[in-house]
Amino acid sequence: MANTISSVPFAGTKEQEKELLEVVKKHKGQQGALMPIMQEAQGIYGYLPIEVQKIIARELEVSLEEVYGVATFYSQFSLNPKGQYKISVCLGTACYVKGSGDVYDKLQETLKIKGGECTPDGKFSLEACRCIGACGLAPVLTVNDDVYGRLIVDDVPGILAKYMD
Amino acid sequence: MEMVNLKINGMPISVPQGTTILEAARQVGIEIPTLCYLREINEIGACRICTVEVKGMRNLVAACVYPVAEGMEVLTNSKRVFAARKMNLELILSTHERKCLSCVRSGNCELQKLCKDFRVYDETIYDGENEPRDYDDSAAHLVRDNGKCVLCRRCVAACAQWQHVSVIGPNGRGFKTHIGVSFDQNLADVACVSCGQCIVVCPTCALSEKDNTKDVWRALNDPTKHVIVQTAPSIRATLGEAFGMHIGTNVEGKMVAALRRLGFDGVYDTDFAADMTIVEEAHELMERIQNGGKLPLITSCSPGWVKFCEHYYPDFIENLSSCKSPQQMFGALAKTWYAEKMGIDPKDIFVVGVMPCTAKKFETKRDYESASGYPDVDVAITTRELARMIDRAGMYLPKLPDEEFDAPLGTSTGAGVIFGATGGVMEAALRTAAEWITGESTDAVPDFKEVRGTAGIKEATYKVGGLEVKVAVASGLSNAKILLDFIRSGEKSYHFVEIMGCPGGCINGGGQPVQPAAVRNFIDLKARRAAALYANDEQKTLRKSHENPVVKQVYAEYLGEFGSHKAHEILHTKYVKREQF
Numbered sequence: 001m002a003n004t005i006s007s008v009p010f011a012g013t014k015e016q017e018k019e020l021l022e023v024v025k026k027h028k029g030q031q032g033a034l035m036p037i038m039q040e041a042q043g044i045y046g047y048l049p050i051e052v053q054k055i056i057a058r059e060l061e062v063s064l065e066e067v068y069g070v071a072t073f074y075s076q077f078s079l080n081p082k083g084q085y086k087i088s089v090c091l092g093t094a095c096y097v098k099g100s101g102d103v104y105d106k107l108q109e110t111l112k113i114k115g116g117e118c119t120p121d122g123k124f125s126l127e128a129c130r131c132i133g134a135c136g137l138a139p140v141l142t143v144n145d146d147v148y149g150r151l152i153v154d155d156v157p158g159i160l161a162k163y164m165d
Numbered sequence: 166m167e168m169v170n171l172k173i174n175g176m177p178i179s180v181p182q183g184t185t186i187l188e189a190a191r192q193v194g195i196e197i198p199t200l201c202y203l204r205e206i207n208e209i210g211a212c213r214i215c216t217v218e219v220k221g222m223r224n225l226v227a228a229c230v231y232p233v234a235e236g237m238e239v240l241t242n243s244k245r246v247f248a249a250r251k252m253n254l255e256l257i258l259s260t261h262e263r264k265c266l267s268c269v270r271s272g273n274c275e276l277q278k279l280c281k282d283f284r285v286y287d288e289t290i291y292d293g294e295n296e297p298r299d300y301d302d303s304a305a306h307l308v309r310d311n312g313k314c315v316l317c318r319r320c321v322a323a324c325a326q327w328q329h330v331s332v333i334g335p336n337g338r339g340f341k342t343h344i345g346v347s348f349d350q351n352l353a354d355v356a357c358v359s360c361g362q363c364i365v366v367c368p369t370c371a372l373s374e375k376d377n378t379k380d381v382w383r384a385l386n387d388p389t390k391h392v393i394v395q396t397a398p399s400i401r402a403t404l405g406e407a408f409g410m411h412i413g414t415n416v417e418g419k420m421v422a423a424l425r426r427l428g429f430d431g432v433y434d435t436d437f438a439a440d441m442t443i444v445e446e447a448h449e450l451m452e453r454i455q456n457g458g459k460l461p462l463i464t465s466c467s468p469g470w471v472k473f474c475e476h477y478y479p480d481f482i483e484n485l486s487s488c489k490s491p492q493q494m495f496g497a498l499a500k501t502w503y504a505e506k507m508g509i510d511p512k513d514i515f516v517v518g519v520m521p522c523t524a525k526k527f528e529t530k531r532d533y534e535s536a537s538g539y540p541d542v543d544v545a546i547t548t549r550e551l552a553r554m555i556d557r558a559g560m561y562l563p564k565l566p567d568e569e570f571d572a573p574l575g576t577s578t579g580a581g582v583i584f585g586a587t588g589g590v591m592e593a594a595l596r597t598a599a600e601w602i603t604g605e606s607t608d609a610v611p612d613f614k615e616v617r618g619t620a621g622i623k624e625a626t627y628k629v630g631g632l633e634v635k636v637a638v639a640s641g642l643s644n645a646k647i648l649l650d651f652i653r654s655g656e657k658s659y660h661f662v663e664i665m666g667c668p669g670g671c672i673n674g675g676g677q678p679v680q681p682a683a684v685r686n687f688i689d690l691k692a693r694r695a696a697a698l699y700a701n702d703e704q705k706t707l708r709k710s711h712e713n714p715v716v717k718q719v720y721a722e723y724l725g726e727f728g729s730h731k732a733h734e735i736l737h738t739k740y741v742k743r744e745q746f
Contacts, residue, residue, distance in 0.1 A: 002349070003348050003351070004348050005348045005350070050347075050348055053347070054746045058745075058746070062331070063325075063330070063332060063334075063347075064347040064348075064355075064746045065331055065332055065346055065347040065355075066331060066334060067347070068334075068347040068348055069334040069335055069336055072336045073335075073337070073338045074338075075338075079348075
């Protein structure tokens with residue numbers, strides 16, 4: 001299995017680390033301190049890359065695997081940052097029966113990332129979502145606040161091209 | 166203590182409050198089958214194999230975690246219980262890679278035994294879609310085949326609780342749950358110490374030692390190689406188990422016979438090198454005490470412990486004895502002194518170590534372990550791998566005659582033998598150091614009983630000459646951690662500390678024959694196996710390492726003084742700081 005370390009270079013700042021250490025200090029010693037620390041860490045960095053999980057493990061004197069085990073148990077935690085353009089493909093019932101699964105596959109193939117990941121240049125991140133209330137336009141995807149509907153697979157290159165510059 | 170009265174399969178019994186159904190049933194002679202349960206460290210009720218019926222309760226309960234109650238009526242063998250256990254096994258099999266015919270755990274697999282006992286004749290009944298499962302053979306010492314994992318978490322518990330390492334754990338959720346390391350990296354890239362305790366608790370073959378037997382067969386079939394073998398002290402106390410013999414049977418003579426019949430050109434004893442280790446290490450201890458060197462001196466025979474120190478306690482690297490482990494000392498002398506004596510080019514000598522240990526596989530690949538310019542030891546195999554070689558060669562160990570080790574590298578003392586049990590290295594070193602410090606030699610073998618036994622941490626103070634020598638012994642890395650934290654904080658101070666990576670020392674090493682949880686949970690493997698070594702020591706005429714005639718010969722002919730420049734070049738090594746994360 002390929003490892004799950006994000007291919008997007010870590011861009012954490014000294015200020016963010018200082019903030020994280022404050023968070024750890026606040027919770028350390030409490031029972032079940034790990035989860036709230038991870039939640040707040042994700043608030044600070046936007047995601048939980050290996051660099052951040054190592055800081056948490058070191059400060060709480062637990063193993064990195066313990067932190068990672070929790071991070072992969074809860075779907076709310078992300079190992080990857082959100083891209084400059086966040087693509088969400090609706091896989092709700094209406095969109096799915098109209099072929100959004102194929103659109104999603106095409107995006108994974110074109111961007112060379114899996115759902116939940118971000119391209120190494122930090123430009124696009126891809127995720128699946130459930131019903132955004134635009135079933136009449138099915139299948140639907142959004143790029144940040146832009147909504148695209150009545151899609152076919154061949155629309156994908158054109159949509160991505162708009163954000164390529 | 167408040168007692169609780171209940172009935173199990175109609176038999177009345179009274180047990181202390183808080184006892185689990187599983188434990189209570191044992192007291193009336195009923196073994197409830199288990200799969201995930203490992204006493205004290207993994208009592209999580211996850212696998213539902215120990216499921217039993219309690220009258221008046223709607224659902225079946227997990228006997229391993231369910232406490233007894235007054236008036237309870239338990240049925241452990243009802244139709245409903247059998248049907249539930251069978252279905253649970255069928256569900257486990259639906260995600261199990263059923264390559265049982267050639268599996269190295271075939272015949273010794275807990276899942277296989279349960280499926281046989283519960284007549285799971287259609288193992289494909291619930292087959293369906295499966296997640297792709299990881300196969301990781303990146304590390305020198307083990308292979309993880311998640312296709313055979315039943316998610317019992319026994320390995321996770323051993324790694325976390327016995328060893329305080331925790332590099333493996335459950336990742337993901339639901340159907341995607343799998344045992345792995347952080348960020349699903351390769352095991353070789355994280356701070357695993359290679360102890361192999363995860364392997365000996367695995368009920369299936371999700372974890373196994375990396376098999377090096379093919380390398381040994383290849384060498385044995387190569388006419389240009391002089392292939393010699395050394396067996397670690399503890400192998401003679403455990404190898405018999407792989408052939409159904411009683412736990413704690415000393416099979417030294419039969420083991421030698423088997424190795425000779427496998428075709429080795431010399432059948433030698435790591436005990437000899439253990440004696441070498443003792444004289445070099447006792448010399449190092451005296452030198453550090455006399456010259457104000459770094460104390461405590463900590464033993465370095467256990468490569469799992471050494472790697473733990475490098476990853477997790479690098480500030481203690483200077484405390485580690487620079488002596489190579491007995492395995493490596495043996496190889497170093499085989500390819501230098503012995504090579505010269507026999508007139509063989511060291512490049513043509515192939516040294517095989519039979520070890521109780523998976524970390525020994527890693528150790529052979531360390532830097533600074535090639536005194537002759539070639540690796541000191543070419544291949545380390547575990548007790549289990551040797552048993553498989555003997556099996557394959559068509560030999561039945563219990564029926565072999567007793568034979569003796571070859572000369573010269575097969576000559577050893579009782580001090581070398583007890584290396585295989587926790588406290589053994591300490592006791593062996595004290596036997597020699599006591600005579601050297603006082604300058605008096607006696608025929609008597611002094612008692613150092615305080616450092617014997619299977620306790621995780623042992624301490625003692627011995628008056629030797631004018632000196633109060635303070636010593637401590639720890640086995641299992643969780644215990645090592647406790648001891649090191651005391652030393653680091655200054656709360657405790659010692660002259661000499663023995664640390665073994667595995668609980669109980671090498672006799673309970675990660676390369677030893679696998680005993681199923683049903684045995685492990687209720688029999689003290691460590692004590693039974695260690696008893697075989699101490700009995701062997703008692704029978705020996707020579708019981709002090711410095712009295713070993715071959716040790717004396719090696720120094721007289723080749724190395725010069727203890728701790729000489731040449732001894733350092735050949736018998737000593739270096740350590741490196743490694744990353745914790």
